[in-house]
Amino acid sequence: MVREAYKPNVLNGRCPSQQVLDMLADKWSVLVITCLGGETKRYSDLLREIGGISQKMLTHTLRILEQNGLVARKVFPVVPPHVEYSLTVLGTSLKEPLAALCRWAQNHMVEVQAARASYQDGENRKSSSLVA
Amino acid sequence: MVREAYKPNVLNGRCPSQQVLDMLADKWSVLVITCLGGETKRYSDLLREIGGISQKMLTHTLRILEQNGLVARKVFPVVPPHVEYSLTVLGTSLKEPLAALCRWAQNHMVEVQAARASYQDGENRKSSSLVA
Numbered sequence: 001m002v003r004e005a006y007k008p009n010v011l012n013g014r015c016p017s018q019q020v021l022d023m024l025a026d027k028w029s030v031l032v033i034t035c036l037g038g039e040t041k042r043y044s045d046l047l048r049e050i051g052g053i054s055q056k057m058l059t060h061t062l063r064i065l066e067q068n069g070l071v072a073r074k075v076f077p078v079v080p081p082h083v084e085y086s087l088t089v090l091g092t093s094l095k096e097p098l099a100a101l102c103r104w105a106q107n108h109m110v111e112v113q114a115a116r117a118s119y120q121d122g123e124n125r126k127s128s129s130l131v132a
Numbered sequence: 133m134v135r136e137a138y139k140p141n142v143l144n145g146r147c148p149s150q151q152v153l154d155m156l157a158d159k160w161s162v163l164v165i166t167c168l169g170g171e172t173k174r175y176s177d178l179l180r181e182i183g184g185i186s187q188k189m190l191t192h193t194l195r196i197l198e199q200n201g202l203v204a205r206k207v208f209p210v211v212p213p214h215v216e217y218s219l220t221v222l223g224t225s226l227k228e229p230l231a232a233l234c235r236w237a238q239n240h241m242v243e244v245q246a247a248r249a250s251y252q253d254g255e256n257r258k259s260s261s262l263v264a
Binding site: 010022024030031034049094101103105112116118 | 225
């Protein structure tokens with residue numbers, strides 16, 4: 001009997017692909033990978049270029065991405081230590097899907113803001129009709 | 133003087149597109165949108181089809197997606213209440229970018245698992261050389 005090949009499925013809570021998605025579906029992971037792009041950068045470059053990230057969050061995110069094989073960390077034994085980060089081959093294959101997600105956020109932010117305002121209006125009308 | 137058009141940029145911490153990315157870059161948001169696809173589904177369908185999601189998290193995620201104009205909620209005034217969810221036009225435009233992300237997770241989960249194991253091996257070797 002031939003065993004059917006296992007078909008990965010993110011909707012299956014026991015499939016490792018759902019864990020992988022969980023690691024990727026994180027604003028800071030997306031922004032670190034986007035910011036690295038095809039370049040090699042220092043920690044201080046990333047900290048400066050990714051608006052809103054804290055040192056603690058950048059360190060944490062780089063560690064997770066390194067553990068998962070998406071980012072390579074190269075330490076140069078000089079004083080003070082010089083550390084460079086770049087995408088691995090695996091990380092590079094994520095550039096395009098994540099770029100598409102970032103483009104969507106950039107291209108549709110006005111529509112999302114309008115939808116939020118309209119939802120809030122509806123909620124406010126409901127509350128005022130309850131008070132009246 | 134013509135004012136230069138504002139160019140959205142997710143790397144800018146004050147750009148609304150970074151907030152939009154934050155809302156999207158969430159495992160459960162991705163899975164709810166993926167599970168809805170082009171269909172209309174009931175709450176119970178989503179709860180059954182999205183492995184690992186709790187009722188509380190599904191309710192929370194649907195609310196966020198509705199507030200942001202990605203999911204439409206239709207309530208039928210019957211007893212017991214019948215509620216249906218579907219993607220809006222805006223939400224539908226996200227299907228393909230999110231599908232690409234899910235495909236990446238499914239197609240590369242084995243490589244990510246291997247990278248994790250290899251990283252862990254490296255860490256273990258470091259610890260044992262310290263003990264020795």
